[in-house]
Amino acid sequence: MQRHIGADVVEQYVMGALDIESSRFVEGHVAQCAECAAVLQNEAAVEVAMHEVAVLKKVVSLSARRRRVGALVASAAVALAAGLVMVISVDPQPAPTERPMLRHCIEASTARDCISRAQFDGVITIGPDREPIVPLYDQVSPEGAVP
C-alpha cells in the first residue's frame, strides 16, 4: 500500500494549483485509498465554501443597501408626516391627505420634470432606476408649508 497523500497536496489539488502529472497522481491514489478520498471530499467542501464566502459579499452588500434605503424611506416618511402636520396646523385650505405620499416618475422622457415637481411638492419619488428619491426638506418647503 502506498503512503497517504498529504492534506496539503490534496488542498493544492482542489485549488487547481497542481500540474497535470501531480493531479493525475492524486486522482489515481484516491481511487485506491478510501482515507485519502475522504480527505479529498472534505477539502473540496472547504473549497466550495471559499467560493460561497467570496460571493457572499455581494449578497451582504445588497442587504445592507436595502436596509439603508429602507431607513431612508422611513425617515423621509416621518419627516413628511411632520411636514403635513405643520401644513394642517397652519393652513387648513389644502388637503394634504389627498396628496400622494409617493410619486412614480419612471418614464425617462418626463422623469426630470416629474422629479422636479415632486421635489417641490415634498413627495418621495420613484425614479426611472426604481430608486426612491427623497425631497430636500431643508431646501424646498412642501407646498403650503410655512418656511
Add this chain to the structure above:
Amino acid sequence: MALKGTISREGPIEAAARFGDRAAWSELIARHNRRVMLSLLAQGILPSHAKEIAQEAWLRLITQADAKKLDRLELPGLAIRQAIFLARSDARKVGHSTVSLDEAPDEGNGESPEMAFLSRERLLKARERLNDFAPSARAIFEQLYGDPHLSHAEVAAQVGLSVQRVRQIICEVRKVLRAELEGGSNAAAHRR
C-alpha cells in the same frame, strides 16, 4: 457541509448559449466546470467519475437549451444541480462514491432549515473574518474565488505578484476561513 450553488444571474454569454451559440457554451464550460467538479468531489464522488458526470451534466444542459426548455441559464448553479441530480441517480445504480449519496442530506429538500441557518451563519462569520486581512489579501481572495475564470497566474499578473506569493496568500486566508467554517480555531487542529 451542505452548501448551495453560488448566486448568479444570466449574463450575455449565458443568453447566447441558451440560443444555441456553441462558442458561448465552450466559454461557460471553461469558466464553470471546475466549480461543478468541486461540488461533485465534495459529495464524495471520485475524480474520474466526477469528470464523466460533469460532462454529462453539460451535455444535458445543451440538449435542453437546444430544445428551448431553458427559460434562464444561471451558472454555475444550474450545472451543479444537474450534476448532483445525475450523481444521485447514478449512485442508486452503482457505488461510485466513497459515501452513499442517498445517505447524504438532499441539497434541494432534505436540508433542515436549522442546518441551512448554521451553514449560512458560518459563512457569514467566515466573511467577517475575511475583513481582518489586509485589503490586498482580501482583494486577491475575492478575485480568485469570485471570478471563476481567473487562474492563479492571471490574478498574480493583475496584482503584480508572483504566482507563488499569490498561492501563499490564498493558503493563509484559506486556513483562517477554514477554521471559522469548521467551527472555530480548534477545528483546524483536527486536520491531518
